[in-house]
Amino acid sequence: MIDETRALRAGRGWRWWAVLRLSIVALWLVAAGTAWWTAPRQQSYDQAGADLAAGRVVAYQWGDRWDANRRTPWFGTADLESSGTLGPLFGWRTPDGRVWWTDTTYFGEVTTTGTVHERSYAGPGAIGIAQQLQAAGLEGRNGVLQPLGQVVAGTGLAAAVVIIGVLLAGPAPVLGTRWFWFWLVCLVPFGLGLLWWLAREHPWAHSGSPHTGPRQRSHGALGFALGLLAALLSSMLLLVLGQLLGDWWVPRLDAG
Template sequence: MSAPMLSSGPTARRPVLCAVLLVGWLLWAVSAWWASPRPVDATWLDRDLAAGRVVGWERAQGWIDDGVFLGGLAQARTDRQGTMIVWTTPAGQTRAVDLAADGTGPGSPLDRYTARLTAIRAPGGDPGAPARVLSVAVPGLAVAVGLAWLVALVSGAPPRHGTRWFWFWLGLLPPFGLGVLAWLYVECWRPPTGRVDRHSGLLGLAWGFAVGLVLSVLTIGLRSALGGNVVPGG
């Protein structure tokens, strides 16, 4: 998801479009970071249970991430026999712990946590108002920023650096739509040099694939180093 070039109207409109896209991207990125599922250890579940911060919960097995590419959130794949416990907090965050390594029989940590959670409330049910709002707001903001980008890309003047297809492919750059920031810097804020680079769509596709792969590996590394609560993701 990204944001290319401005319209062919007056130059004065350009800062407005850049500002709108930046604000939209920031709102989406912060909301997506906050609401994305956080893989944590059982200590987090103990803390949330002790503090009464479990609004809703369910057993699950893996994630359904079909909508993540378009800016949505991964959803737990509900399974009553699943080894993963997923719960939501009053602030709208989703956390998950996978207890497969600790066994699944009677008396196992999975069995004990399930009993404790069931004593509080039945599995499933209402995840809480903040979680409901975020589940709609995150993909909604992603669509709004994406549509603004498409309108600007199709109807605007040609970019100074790269073709429309070049920015289209870079605009799909994950994670968190970093292609938006790349375009904002290159086309909006970097001082004009007088040079016009017509990078092709094929080059944009190659760059998008290569940089996306590097960023995905980097995200996994950061999640391992900093923990799932800081670097969320299903």
Template sequence: MAMIIPWLGAGFADSRSRRRLLRRALVVVMALCWVAWAALAWWTAPRQVGLEQLDRDLAAGRIVTFVRADGWDEEGGFWGRRPEPQYDSEGWMMIWSLPDGRVRYADVGVLSIDEERSADHEDARLAQVASSWRTDGAPADRLADAAALLSGALAVTWLGMLIAGPAPRAGSRCFWFWIGLLPFGAGLLGWLLREQWHAEVPAGRDRQSGWAGFGWALLGGLVLSLAVLGLRALFGGIVIPGG
């Protein structure tokens, strides 16, 4: 009996060590998936350019797909999803994709219903060399779909671990649910760092409640939005894409 007890203790210690190792490995995998998503999302994010860029892309034969639109549809959007155009055949915006997966758009003016689509009009010129938007196999769509798949897998994994995993230390499950809704997956990264990578570190104070998570999510979303606006003003829309 005296020999069995130390053996059981060593077994439990080994089991805890394996669980810790598996948790750390999962954190690394999820973090790498987030990096891959961020790179794909940044690359395929729509970027506004001038009409001269449209002419250059047309002349070089770099346009794969195109569509007219009246803005971007971001209602009910998820942080991992690329915004879709608000399709409008007379819209002010021309959107096109390139062979390397990038997406550009320009203000070409509203096309009147009575306006003839002459041979030198952008629509007619594009129709001669490119396909309609969301054509199967277009590089921009494949990359955007891959980014959406990665973000969806991350969200499902995070939610499953949050619900079925051990109770979080720093905040309640509701707290981390609200934090997880922050843009760009920022809340997911915070949860990975605090509740998974440093899971053994005890909380320095009482666990944060769901109401605290809701408040921090609102504040964090505002701060991130202002940060993006500031960085876009500083570096331009090509480096920091967005509306």
């Protein structure tokens, strides 16, 4: 009778961990998919004008640099920042949620008519975009380029809370110490360390899996080193893939 009760409790515990693991993976998928879809991608000056003329601009922003320091962990992209002058960078969001940007310094041909306050803009290219905004009646759509960035930040925060809770209060890890997994989860880009933890570590494994002795567990120093190495290699891989596949498939996280 006692053995049956223990087995029943073990079964309920396993189902609880399974639901938690699936929930974390779902959060990761939402964050990763949203970040990839809304990542700023560079477009030509002419394409910016075409979207303005067709009214395909839901929101826009002016800026002179991309600030990568404000991006959210794992999936965040840089924010478009301005020092006061409008331009030379112009970013816009289309109805499908995609975000685009162009450098108005580079344009084929533009005619300025004096219909906007030219001193506020960083050159004739920016003035030309401002005139098209005015002509299309879209001047009032100046706003946030990536409103779904809050979704990414929220899912990342939720995942972080779950991770810390399990690492601190959950069953002791088997393959590595708590610090080993902490560094891997925090340092490996895009939350891939989290996925590795979910796939390999106790308590996600079945209770019948063989447990490794504590002396054989990987320690925090190794996790820290592996996390830094993974971050370096992922940056190099993204650079190569970006060159091979283009900005559409591998958007640059610094957007600039």
